[in-house]
Structures are given as structure tokens and as C-alpha cells.
Amino acid sequence: MTDLLNPATDVDDGPVPETSRADWTSDQEVRWCPGCGDYSILTALQLLMPELGVRREKTVFISGIGCAARFPYYMNTYGVHTIHGRAPAVATGLAMARPDLDVWVIGGDGDMLSIGGNHLIHALRRNINLNVLLFNNQIYGLTKGQFSPTSQKGKVTKSSPVGLVARPFNPISVALGAEATFVARTHDMDRHHMQDTFRRAHEHEGAAFVEVLQNCNVFNDGVFASITKKDVREDMLIDLQHGKPILFGSEKQYGVARRPEGVVIVDVAEVGIEYVLVHDETIRNPSTAFSLSRLAKTPATPTPIGVFRAIDRGEFASSVSAQIREVQAQVGQGDLGDLLRSQPTWEV
Amino acid sequence: MTDIAEAPSAPALDEVIIRFAGDSGDGMQLTGDRFTNASAMFGNDLATLPEYPAEIRAPAGTMAGVSAFQVHISDHDITTPGDAADVLVAMNPAALKSDLHTLVPGGTLIVNRDTFEERNLAKAGYDHNPLDDEDLAGYSLIQVPMTSLTKEACAEFGVKPRDADRSKNFFALGLLSWMYSRPIEPTMDWIESKFAGKDLIIAANRAAFNAGHAYGETAELGSQRVIVKAAPLAPGTYTNINGNTALSWGLVAASQLSGLPLYLGSYPITPATDILHELSKHKAFGVTTFQAEDEIAAIGAAIGASYGGSLGVTTTSGPGVALKGEAMGLAISLELPLIVVDIQRGGPSTGLPTKTEAADLLMAMYGRHGESPMPIVAARTPSDCFDMAIEAARIALVHQTPVMFLSDGYLANGSEPWRLPEVDGLPTIEVRYATEFNMVDEDGNGTFWPFLRGEDGNRPIALPGTPELMHRLGGIEKEDGSGNVSYDPDNHEHMVHLRNDRIAAIPVPEAELEEGSEGDADLLVVGWGSTWGAIAGAARRVRVAGGRVDHVHLTHLNPLPANLGDLLRSYQRVLVPELNLGQLVRILRAEYLVDAQPLSKVKGQPFTAGEIQFAITEALDGPAGHKEGVTA
Ligand code: SF4
Numbered sequence: 005m006t007d008l009l010n011p012a013t014d015v016d017d018g019p020v021p022e023t024s025r026a027d028w029t030s031d032q033e034v035r036w037c038p039g040c041g042d043y044s045i046l047t048a049l050q051l052l053m054p055e056l057g058v059r060r061e062k063t064v065f066i067s068g069i070g071c072a073a074r075f076p077y078y079m080n081t082y083g084v085h086t087i088h089g090r091a092p093a094v095a096t097g098l099a100m101a102r103p104d105l106d107v108w109v110i111g112g113d114g115d116m117l118s119i120g121g122n123h124l125i126h127a128l129r130r131n132i133n134l135n136v137l138l139f140n141n142q143i144y145g146l147t148k149g150q151f152s153p154t155s156q157k158g159k160v161t162k163s164s165p166v167g168l169v170a171r172p173f174n175p176i177s178v179a180l181g182a183e184a185t186f187v188a189r190t191h192d193m194d195r196h197h198m199q200d201t202f203r204r205a206h207e208h209e210g211a212a213f214v215e216v217l218q219n220c221n222v223f224n225d226g227v228f229a230s231i232t233k234k235d236v237r238e239d240m241l242i243d244l245q246h247g248k249p250i251l252f253g254s255e256k257q258y259g260v261a262r263r264p265e266g267v268v269i270v271d272v273a274e275v276g277i278e279y280v281l282v283h284d285e286t287i288r289n290p291s292t293a294f295s296l297s298r299l300a301k302t303p304a305t306p307t308p309i310g311v312f313r314a315i316d317r318g319e320f321a322s323s324v325s326a327q328i329r330e331v332q333a334q335v336g337q338g339d340l341g342d343l344l345r346s347q348p349t350w351e352v
Numbered sequence: 353m354t355d356i357a358e359a360p361s362a363p364a365l366d367e368v369i370i371r372f373a374g375d376s377g378d379g380m381q382l383t384g385d386r387f388t389n390a391s392a393m394f395g396n397d398l399a400t401l402p403e404y405p406a407e408i409r410a411p412a413g414t415m416a417g418v419s420a421f422q423v424h425i426s427d428h429d430i431t432t433p434g435d436a437a438d439v440l441v442a443m444n445p446a447a448l449k450s451d452l453h454t455l456v457p458g459g460t461l462i463v464n465r466d467t468f469e470e471r472n473l474a475k476a477g478y479d480h481n482p483l484d485d486e487d488l489a490g491y492s493l494i495q496v497p498m499t500s501l502t503k504e505a506c507a508e509f510g511v512k513p514r515d516a517d518r519s520k521n522f523f524a525l526g527l528l529s530w531m532y533s534r535p536i537e538p539t540m541d542w543i544e545s546k547f548a549g550k551d552l553i554i555a556a557n558r559a560a561f562n563a564g565h566a567y568g569e570t571a572e573l574g575s576q577r578v579i580v581k582a583a584p585l586a587p588g589t590y591t592n593i594n595g596n597t598a599l600s601w602g603l604v605a606a607s608q609l610s611g612l613p614l615y616l617g618s619y620p621i622t623p624a625t626d627i628l629h630e631l632s633k634h635k636a637f638g639v640t641t642f643q644a645e646d647e648i649a650a651i652g653a654a655i656g657a658s659y660g661g662s663l664g665v666t667t668t669s670g671p672g673v674a675l676k677g678e679a680m681g682l683a684i685s686l687e688l689p690l691i692v693v694d695i696q697r698g699g700p701s702t703g704l705p706t707k708t709e710a711a712d713l714l715m716a717m718y719g720r721h722g723e724s725p726m727p728i729v730a731a732r733t734p735s736d737c738f739d740m741a742i743e744a745a746r747i748a749l750v751h752q753t754p755v756m757f758l759s760d761g762y763l764a765n766g767s768e769p770w771r772l773p774e775v776d777g778l779p780t781i782e783v784r785y786a787t788e789f790n791m792v793d794e795d796g797n798g799t800f801w802p803f804l805r806g807e808d809g810n811r812p813i814a815l816p817g818t819p820e821l822m823h824r825l826g827g828i829e830k831e832d833g834s835g836n837v838s839y840d841p842d843n844h845e846h847m848v849h850l851r852n853d854r855i856a857a858i859p860v861p862e863a864e865l866e867e868g869s870e871g872d873a874d875l876l877v878v879g880w881g882s883t884w885g886a887i888a889g890a891a892r893r894v895r896v897a898g899g900r901v902d903h904v905h906l907t908h909l910n911p912l913p914a915n916l917g918d919l920l921r922s923y924q925r926v927l928v929p930e931l932n933l934g935q936l937v938r939i940l941r942a943e944y945l946v947d948a949q950p951l952s953k954v955k956g957q958p959f960t961a962g963e964i965q966f967a968i969t970e971a972l973d974g975p976a977g978h979k980e981g982v983t984a
Contacts, residue, residue: 030824032836061819066656077824077837082816084659085826086652087682093649097656097664098816100640101615105660105816123652126645324640331635338637340608341775343601348538349591349772350393352582 023054030080036071041192041219045139046078048198053079056206063106066095068120070112071146071220072139089120092127095134100321106206109136113154114144117173121153128184131210132320137202138175139192139216142303143224156302161223176297176312179213180290186212187293188311191241192219193232197309204311210319217303228303244296244310249280252306260308266295269306285314362533362579367426369434370528373451374443374464375412376405376419379521384421386525386542390534392592392769395582396425399885400594401433401958402765406622406705413467413475418450425532427581431733431885433766435960439531441524443467443498445476460576461491462527464520466499494576496567498523505563509555519560526564533579536565588771595734595763596623598770599693600630602741604637607663609742610749610781614639615657617650618667622705623761624695627667647675651692655679658688659825661785661815663745667693670712671702673719673756680754681720684851685827687803687811689748689755691741692726696760698956707956708761710881711932716756717910717939723848725855727751728909730758732884735770737763740907742778749783751858752810758909760931762958763882786814786821791834802835809854860908862915868895869902875971876923878948880906880936882958883929889961894968901968909936917944927951927971929964 028050036042053063063081067073069088076083082105086094095109109127116124116138127134143161144150150163154175159168179187186208190201198216205212217228231240242252242260250260251272259272259280272280287293293313300307370387374380381402388400401422410417424434440455442448444467455461468481482488483495502523506516522543529536539561547553568577607614616639618628632641640657644650651666658664666676673694683690696712698704712719716728727747731737737759748755789798800821805811814821823835831838832847865871868891879887884905891903904919906912920926920940926948928937934950941948951967953959 032824059819060822061817064816077826081822083824084656084686085824085828086655087678087827090648090652090679090682093644093652094656094659096644096649097615097617097642097653097658098660099656100642100653101613101657101660101662102816122645123649126649324642328635328638328640332638335636338604338634340605340637343604343634343637344591344772344775345589347591347593347597348389348393349589350395351589352395352585352587352771 020057020059023060025050025054027060028053028080030078032077034078035074037222039221040071041141041221042072042075042139044192044195045137045198045216045218046075048195049202050079051195052199052202056203058106062104063108064098065108065110066091066098067110068115069146070115070144072110072112072218073115075110089115089118090123091115092120092123092134092136096123096127096130096132099132099134100324103133103321103325107134109134111138112145112152113138113140113142113175114152117153117175117178121178125178125182128179128182128211128213130320131185131317133209133322134211135202135205136211136213137205137216138214139218140175141218141220141224142172142227143220145220145223149223174297175215177294179215180294180297180313183290184213184313185210185315185317186311187313188213189215189217189309191217191228191232191309193234194237201310204314208314210317230304231307240306242299242306242308244283244308244312246283246285246311248283249277250283250308251280258306260296260299262292262295267292267299269299285311287313288315362577364427365578365580366428367424367430368439368532368578368580369422369424369437370439370441370532371420371422371437371451371454372441372524373418373420373447374441374521375446376407376410376417377412378419378443379518380419380421380443383521383525384423386539387528387534388423388767389542389592390529390538391423391425392590393538394535395585396580397428397430397583397585397769398423398425398592398767399430399433400424400767401762403957404706411475413444413446413472415446415450415476418447420447420451422454425580427583429583431889432958432961435962439528441528443520443524445472445478445482448482449476449478455491457490459491460494461488462494462496462524464498464524465495466497494573496527496571498564501563501567502560505559506556509552509559511552511556511559515552516556516560519556522557522560523564523567526561526566527568528564529561530565530568531573531576531578533577585769586771590769590771592767593735593738593770594765594767595731595737595759596626596695596765597630598735599731599737599741599757599759600627600634602738603631603663603665603691603745604634604639605738605778606742606745606781607637607639609778610663610745610783612661612663612749612783614665615654615662616641616665616667617644617652617654617657618642619644619647619650619672621647621669621672623697623764624667624669624672624693626764627693627695647672648679651676651679651690654690655683655686655688658683658690659686659816663691663749664689665691665693667695669695669697669705670699670715673712673715677720680726681722681724682827683754684720684724684726685830686825687752688813689752691744691748691755691757693757693759695764696758698954704956706761708882708958709931709954709956710758710760710883711935711954712758713880713909713932713935714938716758723852725852725910726754726756727855727858727911728756728758729907730881730909731763732881732905732907734763734766734768736907738770738773742781743907746781747858749781750810751854752813753855758881760882784812785818786812787818789820801833803830804833809850809857856911858911860911860913863904863906863913863919866891866903866905868892869904870900871902873900873902873923875901875925875927875968876920877901877903877964877968878906878920878926878928878936878940879903880909880930883931883964886959886961886964887929890964890968893961893965894972899969899972901972906936912939912943920944920946920948925949925971927967929953929959929967931958
């Protein structure tokens, strides 16, 4: 219960002060490789934070291990750089103990889908109020270039010199499989799209999952270039817009249609606009969103970005504290003396 | 009904050890528990030892499925559940076969005769009926057709024979309650409230209990009836408590005393799960319980809650501690308060989930990578778990460090009468937080250094939400003071020493000799954890026989009491009984260069006082020093 906490944590008087990017930037020197996609994600978020109407002291960034996990050091907020894979677990405890905080979880594909995969899916399943940003570069960067759980089959890396044998995870499919209530994808080449997506994630009540396609220019350079480069985007990125037909291409000449076997790309002129799927983020059944997540088999074919799913479902931490408040309303605050006498007692 | 008041003529015994044994499905734990509670209410001192298989339902009637509950009741202060049983209740042939060795020669053996038929005999591996054996002639054998008498008694209430069969443990309880002149009301009240709304079950259990009681009255068992008078306990209000409940209440108390909400992150594991169950009930105290997806998430969430200003706790057993190792290292590096509770069990690997062992001490001391010291406390009796939980919280919160709390399966499930402490007399725990700048930067502006320490080496934490004190923590090596990431060799060496020294400097109480010790005996027995009862009992017996032995029992294992080295060195002989292959003894030898000798037992069971008495006597008779280690 917050009423048992340090009074300093309850300071919430007056309007949230105006801030600028500089206020959200820590004094630490940023140490990613020059040209790394992480820089543009950091910039997008530092520029966005002043617009979100939140206090720096009420904002916490929690990360695991990996290049992406250095993120908290660069934000002038509270932050913890934890251990490999465990950021969603630590963040879960913090968000349960402190519903007044705005908690962000930052990690890479190895951190959150391999060693920490279990924590990610359970955080999403519970629907705890976290903003989870997964920087997907399809490689292990900090350990210098091994395949990751999102690397494509056949990928040649230091630990798969003759080609990767296993199939990758699709982060959006994993999140939808865990029935996350907010699932979105964006990419490091488009600041505005990132900011729109992060803003939506922040506004969402519950666990918000965002996959950020991120270029690791040292160990996996250009892995998303064939879809995210400026000159190919129109044809290769399918921008999902709630309530609108799913169209893409320079002339919006392509669309996505629902077929019994799943969604497929169609030529709008051929099938007619009425056959094009109208995107609805709010459908409770995740199967259409899942089907959309399976549209691109590799980052070389048209790939949906934007919000796949955004539904309301009871938030975990507030439901847990509601149970506590309910019990307290029924029986009052616990009394230690009564607790010690709650089993049969006798006098000597 | 006959009550104890009407049995003044029953001869008095000063103590008795009763063992209920039967199939896992026979309800022996419940029977033992009820007998214990009635005895506690009556005013006996007591100690219990529940023993049950790891399988929820091992094949019925087999040796693997035997579940037993031993209870020692007395009219004086006792410390153990007893070496051997005076009375064994065997509900089926498998129970007889597996537990007969626990009965003293000449002891009373009560069997449920109905179960000694072909099928059950075969399941227990008997090729004949042992009740016809010469072997049992050395015991006082009482054969009672418990199943059929229970069915008969239940029939008039319209209980089907199959359902009535489930009440036969209440028949046994009724019979034993008569034999030992136990009060009836606590059991009757309990049946009423436990099965409220299930009238048929209440009727069946009451009928079975009454039938067992009446059987003692009428079946010429009159000569068997005895009374064990109340023990002269110190005045006060008592309750019968097991270790896991005491520990849970201690954590609730620590939360109240520190003013911090309690947050438990846990994953189900025997024998620690009952703490999760117990704390889940106490939402009225603002307790948050989180059943995590795994052991690592459980400690991770507890660390997150602790960072947010809660009293973060994670509870587990040995295998779980192994999984939490890396996260404990994180809490050590972050210098965050946290309590890690290890209810030890037999290992390695899955080992003996339901049996006790205390072989995690070296893991608690050294089981993390790098130099990662962590304070360790250990409870000595079930009720002591309450006090030590508060002590663990005090160390964690005042010194901003994870603390390991060691209990074990024996303490967790064993129970004893506990004189309730005065709540107002419990010491509060002062927690200090940072609320303002503590440094000035190059430009002359106020700033916050998260690792700037006071004279005591501690750093007041700035909780998230505190304006202006935003800072980053991390598991990467940090510069002392500023907390900035640092790979500097000298800084790392400084930090390794600092982390070590600050834990070593935590004040802990001096080691004090236990009651009955003289201070200059021929032998010092050093114990820790749940061996307290057996050592204290053994030392008493040795002293009665004229031997001179002292006993010191360690509650703080890291750091060790400052006077311990001098104390150890003042004795010619030092014996260290442990439920492991000699872990504390290794630490004592390494720390103090003393010739302490181990006494080991690793059978999944606690020491008996007799085993330790034997080892003490041997040690007293042998030459001083340089003795080989012995095994109980
Ligand atoms: S290794 Fe790759 S992901 Fe890591 S900082 Fe360098 S470019 Fe970025």
C-alpha cells in the first residue's frame, strides 16, 4: 500500500513542470557504436518524454543485459540496469509495489526472447502496466555476433558458421500468443512513427509491447534495409491504421485481405477495395492480428508496422492492490496482536 | 463423554512419545496435528516431527506411501520430538513394516487389524501376517478393528461405508485421546469449524472419534490409560506454532515495525510453499504476494519491489536458491535490502523434498559468483523463526543488503508451544531514505550521489518518485560515491573490499553459552539452526550423568559473533553436529584455526538427542584434539 511508503514518493502537487529534451538526458556519455540504430530510438524517446505529461522522478527505466540494456543510463530518470533477461521480472515487482510510477522495460531480442523469454510472456499474460520496448536487431551485439532467437534460418554468424538451423521467433507473434493487450511494431529509421507508437504504448493501461526493428551496423548491418530504407518503405512497410483499409504501395495499389488460410497481399485493382481488410485493433480474438504478424516471413517482404492489437483488459497490479483494499475494507487494517492470537491459544 | 477430570486415578507419566503412521491417504498428519493441539491446549510442553513422502498419493498401501507424525508431550521442558516412540499407531501393514524400528522395545503397538489382510500384506511385502509373529511378542500389542468399528459407528448417521472409511483416523485419534487423557473439546470444536456446512462429514468424524474414545473405555484397555500433566511453562499466552507460520508472522511483524509494506515474490517449492500460502492470507496487513513464473522471477520481482520501497522477500528451498544466485549478486551490487528465505531440504538436485537437511550453509556463504558476501541468519526452533525473521529484516533494511535466512524442513513443519511476545515490546526498525542532494557538481549545482556513504558505510536510498534525485543503478561495477559505471582496476578492488568489509562490520550479538553450560567444561558443542533441540537435550543428559559439556548455538553465521574465536579457543575439544558433511566446522577451522570436529548426519531426519549424547560421551572419553570426525 502506498500509504506505508516514504512521503517523498507521494509528492504530486501542482501541474507537471514543462521539460525539454535536455531535462530527460543524463550526464552519461552514450557508448553505442557510431551509427547504431539505438541512437535514433534514444533520441525519439528523449524528445517524446516532455510531451507525455509525466514527471521525471516518477519515470523508471528497467533493462536487462545487452546493447539495448544500456538505455537507462542515458535517461535522466530513475533506472536500473539489472541482469540478463530479468528486466520484466524486476519491473513487475516495481510496478506492483508502486502503481504511481511509469515503468519502461528496455531490452534486445536475446535478452527478452531467449534468456528472459519466460518473464516476457508472463508479464504480457498478466497485463501488468509496463511499456516494453524490444529492440530487435536479430543478432547478439554485446557478445560480438552470435545468432539470436530472431535470426533468420540459414543465417551465418560466428556461432553458426555454416548457417543457422533453427527457425526464428517472430516477436509480434510471440506477444500475441501470450495474449498481450497492446502489440505494436516500429523501426529505428522513422522517428515520428516511433514516437506515435511509443506514445500509444504509454497511454495503454496494461502491458504494452513494442518491437522496434533496429539496425546493428556492426554485426548485422542492413538486415532491415530492404524494408525500412526511405526509398523502399512505401512498397515494403504496411502501415496499420485503426479503422482504415490496410493499403500500401506508392499508389496504395496493394492491400491485405482475409482468406480462410490467413491474410494475404492482394492487388486492389484486381479484387476491389471492398475485399481489403479494414484494420481493427480492438478485436478481442487475436487471430486476425496473429495472421497479420505472419504476413512477412522474412524482413525482405512487405511487413506490417503500427499497432496490431490494443484492447482493454483488467490491469494486473491494480487488480492485486484492489484485492488488498477490498480485504482491508471488509476486515480493517491487520492487527499484529490479533494475528498472533489467530490460532487456538491458552493461558499459563 | 468421559473427560480428563474424571480420570484422576490414571497413573502419571512425565513424558510420552507417540508416533502415528499410516498410508498417505489415511490422514496421519491431521491426526498428529490434532493430538498435538489438544496436548498444547492441555498445557504440555511438546515437539513434533511430521514425516511424509514427496509423492502426493504414492500407491496406497505401499511402503513408499507411508506418512508418519511423531509427537513428544511432557510435563517438563523438552527440546526434541524424541529419539524413539513409546507408542506406535500403525494403520496398515506398510506402516508397521516401515516404522516398527522407531518403537522402543516393550513399547505399545496399536494396529488397525482390519487392514492386515492379504492384499495389504502383499503390498507391504509381507508373505504372512506379522501380527501372528513371535517378533511382536516384545511389544505390548493392541489390535483394534478400527475400520469396521468406524463404519459401524457411522452407519446410524447414514454415512456410506466407503465414506466412513475416511474417518478411521478420527477413531485412532479418539482412542489415543482416551489413553492419554486428552481434552476432547478442542478436537470437537475443530471438526465443527473445519467441516462447517458438511454435516455428514462432521457426523462421521465425531462418531468415529467417540467410538475410538469409547473403545478405550470399554475394551479393557483401562490399564493403558495414563496422564501426562501440564508442564510448568512460564506464565503467558501460548499458541502451538510451526516454523513456517512463525516465519510468516515474523515477516508481517517486520513490515509493521519498519512501516514498509511486505512484498513476497515466490514460486511453489517444498517445504517453503506454506509461507506463500500463509502470507497470501494477510492482505489486511497490506501484504502483496506474487506467485511468479519461476524462482528467478520471484527474486527479481522482490528486488523490484524493494527498489520501490517495499520490504522485499523471496522464499524458497535449496534448488530455488541455486536459481536465484545471479539475482542475489545483483541485490548485493545494488545494495538493496532483500530477504532470501531458504527452507533447506535434502539435496543435491531434487534430493529429498520433504525431508530435512542443513547442507546449504556453504551455498549461502559462497554460492554466488565473484566476491559477493551476504549476511546469514538461522533459526533454532520453530518459534525462533518469528524473531529471526525480524532480525533478518533489521539487517537488510538498516544495512541495505540482501540477507539469507536459513530454516529447514524440520523447523518448517515441526511445532512447539510458543509464549506470545508483547507486540508493543518489539523493537521498531528505522529505515532512512535520501530526500535531498548530497553533493555539489563541478558547476556548483546540487546533485545526488547514490553511493555516497555515511560513517557506517551505508547509503540512504533515494526511492523512485523522490524529486530531483533521479539516478541509475546497475550490476556493472560502479564508482564508489557517484555510482557511475567504472572499469577502473583500483576502483574495483576498492569496491570488492568495501562490500566485504561493510557486511563483516554489521553488528551481531555476541555468542552466549546456552543454559546449563559452565564456561569451562571439557567440551564445547557448537551448533546452528535446527540442531539446537537435540544438542540441548543431549547436553542435559550428559550433565545428569556427570559429564561436563558446554553448548553454544549460532544464530548469526555471517558475520559470526566477534567473541566466537576466543570462545572456541578456550576449549580443549570442540564438536560441531550438523545435518551435512561438516560445513560450519569447515568455516570455524578456516576462520579461527581451531581443531573443531564434525558430527554428521544426512539421513533426511533431524538428530536425536541420543545420537548427540553418544558423540559427546565419546568425545569426552577420547584424547583431546585430533579426533577423527564421526558420523551419527
Ligand atoms: S554492437 Fe550493434 S547493437 Fe550493439 S551498439 Fe554496436 S551497433 Fe549497436
